[in-house]
Amino acid sequence: MSDNQYHYDVKMSCSGCSNAINRVLSRKSEIxxxxxSLExxxxxxxxxxxxxxxxNIIKKTGKEVLGGKVVV
Known part of the structure; x- marks a missing residue:
C-alpha cells in the first residue's frame, strides 16, 4: 500500500502542544x-x-483540529 499525504490545521499555542503531537505521531510505525509547524x-x-x-491520533492529544485535507 502506498503512502498518502495529509495536511491538518491544528490549534497549537506553544512548543508543548507541538511536542505532544510529535510524541503520538512518532509512536506509529505506519507514519x-x-x-x-507551530508557526x-x-x-x-x-x-x-x-x-x-x-x-483521531492528533485529537487524542487534546488539540483542536480546525481543518484538514488529503494532499496526495
Whole structure:
C-alpha cells in the first residue's frame, strides 16, 4: 500500500502542544514522515493510515483540529 499525504490545521499555542503531537505521531510505525509547524499551526503527515485514523491520533492529544485535507 502506498503512502498518502495529509495536511491538518491544528490549534497549537506553544512548543508543548507541538511536542505532544510529535510524541503520538512518532509512536506509529505506519507514519513514515511528519512535519509539525507551530508557526503555521499545521501538521503534515505521510502515512499508509487512513485520513481519519491520523485525525483521531492528533485529537487524542487534546488539540483542536480546525481543518484538514488529503494532499496526495
Amino acid at each position: 513514515s514522515k511528519f512535519d509539525i 503555521n499551526q499545521a501538521v503534515d503527515v505521510t502515512t499508509s493510515l487512513p485520513y481519519d485514523d491520523v485525525l
